[in-house]
């Protein structure tokens with residue numbers, strides 16, 4: 001996850017980054033365990049790491065710099081195992 005944040009330039013000042021990285025790891029763990037979120041439509045099946053799922057599960061983390069687009073890309077990249 002840390003490598004994905006660097007590769008996707010998912011930070012500006014870095015103030016929020018440790019919390020974002022820890023939450024992102026937790027988000028992917030929740031999804032892997034099949035825990036539903038507020039936006040999970042089918043509660044009978046394990047959720048997929050869609051952008052909507054990642055956004056919802058990361059929504060408690062604020063970034064003053066607004067690096068959300070690249071944070072999402074980093075989490076998505078890690079979920080896809082492309083790093």
Ligand code: FES
Pocket residue numbers: 010011012013014015016017062063064065066067
């Ligand atoms: S990178 Fe500056 S607050 Fe998130």
